[in-house]
Amino acid sequence: MVAGKLGITLLTLGLLWHSVVADEATAAAWRGLLRRTLSGEGRGPVLLALLLMPLNWGLEAWKWWRLARHLEPVSFRRSFRAVLVGLTLGFVTPNRVGDYAGRIMELKSRRLDALGAVFLGRYCQLVATVVAGTGGLLYFLLRFYLKGYPAAQLGVAVATLGLNAAVLLPLYYSQVLVAAVQAVGPLRRFSRFLAVMPTYPARALTAVLLISSLRYAVFCAQFGLLLLAYGVRAPLGPSAAAVAGTFLLKSLVPSLNALADVGVRELSATHLFGLLGEPVLPVLSASLSLWVLNIAVPSAIGLFFVLRMKVLRKRRNSRPAPVAS
Template identity: 75%
Template sequence: MSLLTLGLLYRSVFAAPDTAAAWRALLATALGGAGRGPVLAALALVPVNWGLEAWKWHRLARHLEPVRFGRSLRAVLVGLTLGFATPNRVGDYAGRILELKSRRVSALGAVFLGRYCQLVATVVAGGAGLLYFLLTFYLAGYPAAQLGVIVTAVVVCGLVLVPLYRSRLLVAALGLWRPLRRFRPALAVMPTYPARALHAVLALSGLRYAVFCGQFLLLLRAYGVGTALGPGLAAVAGTFLFKSLVPSLNALADVGVRELSATHLFGLLGQAPLPVLSASLSLWVINIALPSAAGLLLVPGLRVWRGRSA
């Protein structure tokens, strides 16, 4: 499916001579003209983005064992690299767990907790973004339906917080279904995190989400996409939500999901697909591809490889 999606994107955008020429012109404008400043600003936010993720993991991991921030940053970059080609980025779990000295089963639950906090930020912001499009483009003139979707959005946003602050219920529910019982030992660490730690991790997740949105908006500006700030943020939030909810085989699959979502939502705002697609691809390159390449340099130093060498 992911290869089919990428193939359709290639045929519709890059293979056609006219659009290929237009894309080259867009790149020249973004990298060498008026768009250079926004592109450089988006690049400058890459260390902030992954620094926040490393800080979040540091906050979670130190609950299990003493850990320095440098090791947390290393674990995040290695996990990003290992997760690049694994289904649903499960390699991200391995990269972080292997950097710990002990309690690796509990570390699995800690990684899940961090990813779930990021999902909460994505669902809350993305729900608000999609709500804007539903009320503006699909349900205008239907007040009862509008009220229904507003109530539904509020309920969903409330429900996603339940497993976070009532994690004992989640652990107990896993015991009711035999195929999921194997995850109980790992997720049993979640109720041991105090509310203050959860608040901090959620705040860091929200900050990282804001950085992602800022990068996307800067790149959209660099490629000449002109939308008002509110609708533009709604489209960006909706795009991130679609990408998070669709399972992927690897990081490349995320490209197709995000690009199709972005072009559709920004298309509703009257924007041409090519600049939006270029901005979305650039976001993936600077935030995923380049840091994954950097993390590749750290993989040979993993403790598991050092142990095998010894």
């Protein structure tokens, strides 16, 4: 365990150094963000985006608390710690699978069911991303790519509605999803992890979905504030569509680790905002700064909890057993 913790710490620190300091583009964006903050130019939007960071992860902790308490009694404090530990472990693992381990380690029982609970939380976040993101991409398709083709526009709009329904329905009819997974041979082994999903009542699922939507709105607000700080002045509606489209495209591409998300988001953001006539550099700087604020900084904070978990367990195990009277 000691070697594992040390390896995670060194790997996380190494990736953070590479992404925030050694990587020229990210380092330049971060220096620009600090310079604007300290000089007063863009200070208000940057500080607001920074203040939204704990709210962002606080909402994620609230969401996990709502899911985890269905399995066992758990405090919000433990849920928040589990989210930060999961964020740090996910930073260094393919497709952020370490996020599952970080949250499961905080539970005392039903850890197998916890895998399904983590997946359910991720799925709710994906639903919010898909619903908003397809609307954003639909705006660009209708305005820039299908202009003058009303039949194609109608077909794409109907397909968008169908896609949203197809994504939303499995959330409330998860028994169908579990049955479908069981029917597919290569996926059958995953059905036992998803078996807990149908045990969540519709009211709880709606609450988690609403929290996911609120967290998504915080993400969008942060991105918008950073774009404003870097001088992007696109109209509010098209900007919101570009932000939503960017988040959707990032979510649809599997990543090797948290660093891989950066390239996908930057490519999507610069393309969509480029269609709105915005220069690349301010959009690139805002997107990189968003990643630093919401992933790099919280991952570094989570390292403290990763190491502290080991220390606390050592202390508990070293306590002498009570003497029977």
